[in-house]
Amino acid sequence: MDTKGNNQWAWQTLDADTREIVGGYIGARNQAAARKLWDSLPPVGRQGAMAYTDFWAAYGAVLPSKRH
Numbered sequence: 001m002d003t004k005g006n007n008q009w010a011w012q013t014l015d016a017d018t019r020e021i022v023g024g025y026i027g028a029r030n031q032a033a034a035r036k037l038w039d040s041l042p043p044v045g046r047q048g049a050m051a052y053t054d055f056w057a058a059y060g061a062v063l064p065s066k067r068h
Helices: 031-040 043-048 057-062
Strands: 011-013 022-027
Touching: 011 031, 022 031, 031 057
Parallel strands: none
Antiparallel strands: 011 022
């Protein structure tokens, strides 16, 4: 843990078949950061994406419920 209070999270989205990183964001762990991660996906990726997460509340606020 960073004792200076500058904690950063590395967010990644992976293609389940190829394991290729298709989106990402480095920053806080909050709803705004979850939105930036979702926005980092290419539009075609957002259309068909299925999200598998730990069901942290910010994901539920950002990810389409039918794909989470």
